[in-house]
Each structure stands twice: as C-alpha cells, then as structure tokens.
Amino acid sequence: MSTTPHRRRMRQSRVLWLLDSLEREPRVDPVIDALRAGVRSLPLGRGRDVLHGRWLGHPVHPLMVQVPIGSWLSAAVLDLRPGRSREAGLLVGVGLAAAAPAALAGAVDWAELHRQQQRVGLVHALTNTAAVGLYAASLACRVKGREAAGRAFGFLGLTAVGLGGMLGGHLAYRQASGANHAEEVPHVVTEGWHRIGTVGEFPAGQPVRRSVDDVPVLVVRELGGTIHALAERCSHLAGPLSEGTVADGCVRCPWHGSVFRLSDGWNVRGPATAPQPAFDTRIVDGHVEVRLRRQDRGDHPGNGRGAGGQPGATETGTAPGHSS
Secondary structure (H helix, E strand, O other): OOOOHHHHHHHHOHHHHHHHHHHOOHHHHHHHHHHHHHHHOOOOOOHHHHHHOOOOOOOOHHHHOHHHHHHHHHHHHHHOOOOOHHHHHHHHHHHHHHHHHHHHHHHHHHOOOOHHHHHHHHHHHHHHHHHHHHHHHHHHHHHOOOHHHHHHHHHHHHHHHHHHHHHHHHHHHHOOOOOOOOOOHHHHOOOOOEEEEEHHHOOEOOOEEEEEOOEEEEEEEOOOOOEEEEEOEOOOOOOEHHHOEEEOOEEEOOOOOOEEEOOOOOEEEOOOOOOOOEEEEEEEOOEEEEEEOOHHHOOOOOOOOOOOOOOOOOOOOOOOOOOO
16 A cells, blocks of 8 residues: 655654644744733843844854753763762752753743744743752752762753754744844845836835845935935845834834844844845936945945045936935
8 A cells, every 4th residue: 555645754854743733832922922922021121232242243042052951961971981970960050050041031032023933942941940950859859969970860861952943943943933034035136227206105114115136125214315225125034124114213113122224224123134225326317216234345335425436426417326
C-alpha cells in the first residue's frame, strides 16, 4: 500500500508541523496579554532600547545567551570526566548568573512581537525557565556533595536548553523575529529618479504612501516645503509607517512605537534596531521625484544637498528641488 504524498510530508516535517500548530494556538493568548502588559510596564527608561540592542544594530538577546549556553555546555563536557565536578559546578553558577539579564533582554523583545511569534516565544521562555530550574537544582546538589545527582540535573538542563534553542531558531529564522524587515529595499529599488506624484498630492505634515518598483515609500512634506521619503515598511516588523504619526521631524510606527528621523531614516527609538532606507527627493516641473540614497555611492544622509551637490539642486539644475 503506497503512502500518500501528504502523509510522507507529515512524517518528514513533524517537528515543523508541531511548531506551526503552536503558532496557531489561541488558548495561551490571555497569559500572553498579561505577561506583555507586565513587561511593557517595567520602569526601564532608556535601558529598554539598550536591551533591544538599538546601540548594536540588531537584537542583543542572541549575543547575551551565548554566556549561559557556553558555560553549561562546558560544564557538561567536564562532567564527562572524573573528578571535575567542582569546575563544572563553577560553570553552572556562571551560566545561572548570566541567564537573568539574557532573559530580561529576551522578554523586552518578546513583548513587541506579533501574536504568532509571541506564542512560540512563550514556550521558548518556559523551556529556558525549566532549564534554569534544572541547573539551579544541579548546583544545589553539587554544593551538598551529591555529585551524581548534580550531573544528572545538569544533563537534563542541557537537554532543555537545546529544545529552547530550537524554538529560538524557529523564532529567528522561520518567523523572522529580530530580522531587519527593510533590508531588501536597496536590492529591489532600481537606480535613478522615480516620479511619484505632483507636489499637491502631498499635504504638509501628513504621511503619504507611494510605491517605487513595488516597494512602499513614505513621503512627508514639511510646512517649509522640504520633502522627505523613507521606506514605508518599518524595519522592526514591517509596520505601515504611512499610518503612523509625524512630529518633531520624525515618524512613529503605529504598531510598536519605533521612531525614525525623516531626514535620514535613523532609528531614534526602538524596538527597531535598524534604520529605514532613505531617499533623496527633488521637484521637477511640479512633480516629486525620489532616488534611493545609497551609501556606496558617496551620499551622506541629512546633508541637505540634492543631486547636483548644492542645496536644492537637481540633475539639470533648472528646477527647484529638495533633498531629504
């Protein structure tokens, strides 16, 4: 009797099927709502952006977890050798000490994810919490001289860490949490100027959405006439910046509150860790044109110069223009 293609796929990707089912599981949503509210209410101030990794350019949580994972893996290696329980216990303790700040960074990132990502992230956190509990038991046993039990709890903890790592990998690579969702823009938008509408189509101070090479573009005209253009999908989780609020020369994402400077796309506040791709702008015969600002071309964000190298210049030098 032959096996149907559907059943063959189910056997080959059972783990992935289970993870996809977890993404669609709504029964944990009340717990997620309560935990998210708690994490968002923490009085972290500017420390929140530090934990997001805005200073680093990408999430800091994956970097921080290297310490506990490395310590615990090293402890497991030592536990395979007789007479090294004391050194292994020291590494278990180092891992436990490093787990707390790593968990805090992960929680701050988790609170600003999509619901499907939060469902997987919750199980990821619970698995790692179990690992911490097992390693705490391992350390307690070692202190009391129960070395065999300490090694057993340690190996169980490492198993839980491996499961948590698999879930974290699913979050990062399958669900793209923490990825730069604007990274493809320079690879899609073609060189040169693109006409996107007349000046009158862009009311002063109002965010407007346009498209260049099928890439959504946010356009904002200031009261003084200067026109700014950024990639419209937020680098954090592709939120629609054209539906956000504009104030003080910045735009705020309506989904998770990331703030970007209109002049050059710089992320002045997280959770976004990557800036928005910015466009040069000019006005030609009453029409607004934009050109992707490419750093390898020698452009300098926010320098107030147009294509001709002078403020307000255009390629032909005959029409007034504005550079973002």
